């Protein structure tokens with residue numbers, strides 16, 4: 001990760017030469033800080049249990065209102081367009097002091113959530129009123145987590161919309177991830193609980209939700225959901241086997257990764273300020289391919305073994321299949337996607353999990369690379385090799401390498417966020433679905449062929 | 459063969475890479491004084507503005523050069539001895555060559571203003587200028603930029619990005635009126651003033667006044683007004699950087715004089731890119747073209763000549779692009795600021811004043827299109843290169859105009875409105891072709907399979 005300077009690491013936000021904090025922004029920051037203070041107070045007291053509604057309102061004003069005020073004032077004065085001014089000088093965005101602190105706090109939050117849930121008790125009580133309203137029971141730590149996650153997507157989604165308001169593609173896409181997070185990944189699963197149905201996420205499928213095709217889980221859903229449960233299982237299987245390949249054929253993996261998925265949704269909204277921190281080196285590309293395909297293989301093997309185990313009534317694992325699946329859920333589901341995936345946003349960029357770990361991304365990527373009409377078209381010879389596209393690609397794709405040769409970009413890892421196209425100052429890149437014939441384009445600058453770059457196998 | 463290249467800019471590097479590809483045995487050395495590695499000069503502004511670091515602007519990983527056995531020497535060529543084929547370097551070393559490419563680029567041009575050498579007064583061409591700018595602007599609140607070209611508007615944007623007030627002195631009556639028609643020029647002016655810049659059209663610099671420490675204190679304009687400022691950006695153009703060529707017997711005028719094969723008057727010495735001047739300019743083209751794209755095409759064409767397949771420079775249909783604050787600009791073919799006799803122009807501007815499409819076409823015969831200007835609209839390079847080289851008529855172009863659109867999905871397309879403007883003026887009833895046209899054009903784009911027939915590809919293929 002060599003690209004980001006650290007000379008500014010000690011400079012506070014206010015000293016950023018391209019960033020003068022206005023008084024309105026100051027107010028926003030103070031309100032946000034008070035909100036965070038409220039969170040700490042709630043954590044260490046039983047105020048949440050005593051005055052849940054009051055605390056909920058106060059905290060919401062702080063952690064939602066403060067950032068919104070800050071965002072509104074930040075983008076009010078700049079015209080619609082790309083203004084990544086000062087990103088590389090920002091202590092928060094360029095791995096400075098604030099960035100590291102943010103990374104540690106986020107990671108710490110995940111550690112508490114997974115391993116020391118009792119420490120969060122005070123805060124869990126604050127969201128009780130919301131939990132009773134939505135699902136009729138008291139909140140637990142996962143409800144708290146879902147609430148925070150959804151708020152992050154919504155608040156930072158507003159920021160993404162304002163920031164990229166010159167592009168309708170970005171506005172619509174951001175609204176889509178906000179919609180799917182709020183509706184499909186938060187409200188509907190809670191409402192299902194209210195009606196005594198199994199908690200089910202209609203926007204997650206195997207292999208990302210690895211257990212949706214596991215025999216134990218299927219029988220649980222069917223048993224507890226009856227007719228609806230059968231539909232849920234059918235939905236999951238249908239999405240994985242039929243809808244996914246078809247949609248990916250027509251639109252590329254973006255239909256899921258940057259329009260629907262909750263992990264992608266968080267990356268595109270809360271993670272957007274950190275998107276440029278992804279490593280662009282060839283070495284990381286190699287690691288990415290090994291890692292992401294290993295995880296996929298692991299999910300496939302695990303799923304297959306579990307089915308064999310269930311068909312042979314315990315022939316493979318005996319009764320210990322539970323342990324095996326728990327082990328996967330812990331290692332990949334919790335540690336990788338949560339602690340590393342989100343906790344490391346300010347250090348490694350916003351798509352660490354999507355890029356290195358997500359089995360769904362691996363499957364979709366494979367389809368995108370070989371069976372899809374999607375490509376990023378390069379506009380003839382217009383590239384000036386400036387590097388904005390590569391810098392702001394959250395997946396660490398060296399977009400410029402293709403663009404400056406006049407070659408289209410077809411990479412399995414591309415999530416189709418469209419930011420490379422948005423930041424390009426010369427209108428070189430466009431996300432398109434089109435005939436598969438000639439999809440790769442011909443490099444008109446067919447100079448030194450791929451000496452330094454690996455062929456993309458998947 | 460030992461090929462020595464002076465200058466690691468886009469010209470020299472493109473040539474080096476293609477020579478390496480075509481001749482695995484050639485020895486290639488690039489001597490350059492500004493930076494260890496090739497970087498994108500066009501991205502200079504983004505470093506200052508904090509969009510990218512210097513490292514981000516390097517198009518190739520540092521290991522690339524060694525892997526491809528392209529030797530890099532950080533030094534300055536002081537003198538060329540063409541008789542003994544030796545370069546004399548600043549470090550005192552000498553370097554022999556079998557073939558020499560001069561690709562030394564440009565330097566900023568100043569016009570002998572009183573005070574132009576004061577502290578806080580500078581141009582913008584390379585990394586040293588950026589360091590200077592960092593230093594001189596660290597404590598200023600008010601800056602003056604002189605000279606309304608592309609670099610001028612970039613410098614104004616850079617300063618604005620750091621919250622510095624900018625007064626911008628521009629000689630022309632409308633922005634870049636020597637290159638761009640007035641409507642587009644005014645759109646650029648609206649962008650400039652809309653970003654809080656005090657734009658003074660038809661105003662020139664008279665002199666820069668010093669303070670006691672030898673730093674700029676104020677500028678005096680041609681109107682006699684004195685504007686206090688401690689930073690003055692002079693962006694009044696660039697000139698070939700060829701001082702070191704003097705006395706070598708290589709003929710120069712403004713630039714190093716070359717023929718269509720990039721040959722100078724001295725055998726085995728070639729020049730290309732910003733620093734080169736064609737003895738006989740190509741039709742519709744300037745003898746010196748200080749453009750990234752031109753440098754790239756020069757370097758690539760020359761690589762063929764250097765590897766035993768002499769190739770005349772036959773550039774593709776002209777194209778260029780820029781960005782004026784938030785408005786992207788693309789141009790294809792020829793657009794004249796003043797319409798020549800026998801040609802017509804079709805101009806559409808979005809009511810918001812931030813987008814426009816202009817087509818220039820012949821008034822006679824098939825009414826062939828000769829060029830397009832696009833502001834705030836992206837169009838397909840390949841489609842336009844096709845239309846212009848095939849001399850397609852305006853009505854054909856209009857009915858297929860959507861096929862050229864390259865805006866992101868869901869964008870509100872202006873092309874139907876362009877057709878409406880034409881229909882209203884000419885009493886025609888041209889209908890836009892359905893979106894299907896896009897597919898048709900995709901099939902014709904320079905892709906595998908249909909390479910040979912494509913004129914565009916022909917002109918790119920050697921690159």
Ligand SMILES: Cc1cc2nc3c(=O)[nH]c(=O)nc-3n(C[C@H](O)[C@H](O)[C@H](O)COP(=O)(O)OP(=O)(O)OC[C@H]3O[C@@H](n4cnc5c(N)ncnc54)[C@H](O)[C@@H]3O)c2cc1C
Pocket residue numbers: 384464465466467468469470489490491492493499500501502503533534535536561562563564582583584608609612699702730731732733747748749750751752753779780
């Ligand atoms: C701020 C800015 C923005 C621009 N934006 C655009 C744009 O948007 N589109 C566009 O088409 N063009 C643009 N240009 C112009 C474009 O960058 C140049 O046309 C292009 O870089 C020229 O490439 P070159 O390789 O010929 O020379 P250069 O890039 O100038 O490279 C020559 C190198 O040789 C070195 N050198 C010179 N003399 C010696 C010597 N004696 N010994 C050793 N080394 C030497 C120089 O230091 C320099 O590094 C822009 C230029 C600037 C300054």
Ligand code: SF4
Pocket residue numbers: 376392393394395396397399409413414415416417418419420421
């Ligand atoms: S290549 Fe472009 S669209 Fe794809 S992930 Fe990177 S920035 Fe997003």
Ligand code: SF4
Pocket residue numbers: 382383384385386387388389390399400403404423424425426427428429
């Ligand atoms: S942002 Fe655009 S011009 Fe810059 S390197 Fe990428 S494709 Fe080329």
